[in-house]
Amino acid sequence: MSDDTDPTVLREARDAVVEYAPELARLTPGRTGNLSVRDGGRFAVTPTGVAYDAFDTEDVPVVNLDGERVAGRMKPSSEVPMHRHIYRGFGAGDAVEGDGPGAIVHTHSPWATTMAVLHRELPPIHYMIVAVGKRVPVAEYAPYGTEELAANVVAAMEEANATASFIENHGLVVTADDIETALEHTTHVEDLSRLYLQSSAVGDPTELPEAELDTAIEQFEGYGQ
Secondary structure, eight states: BBBTTOOTTTHHHHHHHHHHGGGGGGGGGTTTTEEEEETTTTEEEETTTTOOOOGGGGGGGGEETOEEEEEEESOOTTEEEEHHHIIIIIIIIOOOOTTTOOEEEEEEEEEHHHEEEEEEOOSSGGGGGTTTSSSSSOOOOOOOOOOHHHEEEHHHHHHHSEEEEEEEEEEEEEEEHHEEEHHHHHHHHHHHHHHHHHHHHSOOOOOOOOOHHHHHHHHHHTTTT
């Protein structure tokens, strides 16, 4: 049963959606992106078909991991199945606080979507790729908003041991512990996609060896501390 009017349900997560949704405007055209913030066994997600700056906290839908809307005046994103499957697929199925990703960003940003249209994974051409793994895989196409697409994305990320994935002829999905990091890593993948495509137009991009990626991962563990 949803409570459309209760602003206290997942207040902090819904506030975060309102605060960070406008960031999608610089990453994705029109109203084609979405993001969510999880708290335990529920998540706040951007409304469907609404401008990124045209809703407030009370509007933001809250959905549980079974896909049921439990709060919010607006209809949730059509990609709720993808968000739900990612949260459940990476350890959040038992609704343990802090277990699994805390946020998801989905965009149709131009360089990443070019990779998706080419069905081309992003190889380790720069050490910054370790923010999301050692490569960015490509999930098999399925119609948007479907359970099939959701399962394909989780399978691609699990197989690559990555926290990001392109989707064939669709776009990019990135997960992280929190929404700030998810947006930052989305920008990293977009920039690296541009770098890869530009360098591919000139020659063959050189990939970093496994040992160098492992070193970068170790360096990142203490970065900023």
